[in-house]
Amino acid sequence: VLPLLRGKWGRPYYHYPQLQSTNETLKQMAASLPEGAVVVAEEQAGGKGRRGRSWHSPPGGIWFSLLLRPAVHPLALLSLPLVLSLAVVKSLSGFFPELDWALKWPNDILCRGKKLGGVLVEVAAETEQVHWAVAGIGINVNISSFPPELEGRATSLELCRGKKSCRPCLLAAILERAEELYSLWCREGFAPLAKDYQALFLYRGRRVRVEEEGRFWEGKAEGVDDKGRLVLRLDDGSLRLLLGGEVTLREV
Ligand code: BT5
Structure with missing residues (x-):
């Protein structure tokens, strides 16, 4: 099912039953695609986290990557994962305000104190110019259990809510909210978002x-x-x- 897209993002929209990694696929196609292009996979055989870590990506999650071409200094990209993880929490907490949401700086999305999602931004840039950024976002949605090494640390919307959620509905809302926060960030930087991020920041004062x-x-x-x-x-x-x-x- 295709998400109902209201903004500019999600065009083109590529959907695969299985990929190694949506980031890898989108990086290979990046040169010929416009900002807002999206690659989604139902499952990933080689999902990636930061620093060579792996990302568990069975069917039932939302695993996607987004192509961005921000006209900012490469150093400013360090706050991009914060912008996107904030957008994810804002849209998910809009659907499910009763759950306890938090952000673990810089890129973790937490629900009830456990990791529900993460963001991985990969960049092609020169010293002064960004060619593109591929932002990979993973969200555990309809996943009922985790392998032993993630047990106790990872969670899913299904575990938090006790039922399944509509993934295309969530993806559409996330894309819309991310596009909105991203365009503000492109114009004004992270400053206008800092307060909202701070309010969700898990370890504040700890x-x-x-x-x-x-x-x-x-x-x-x-x-x-x-x-x-x-x-x-x-x-x-x-x-x-x-x-x-x-x-x-x-x-x-
Ligand atoms: C992240 O890395 O949190 C970034 C995750 C990005 C995944 C998306 S999915 C679509 C796109 N395509 C990709 O190949 N990747 C992106 P990091 O902060 O390094 O966290 C990785 C750590 O989280 C691992 O070492 C595990 O401990 C844990 N982990 C792995 N899979 C998980 C999962 N499904 N849910 C919660 N925690 C997980």
């Missing part, structure tokens, strides 16, 4: 440990600044601003 390229930082997570950076208060009282991308955050 003690966290951050791994950044093999280095560790520990302190209190004060929030997210107007560029989407994590504001960390270190034990000596100083502030450290961390960029997303290759960073992993844990509560301690």
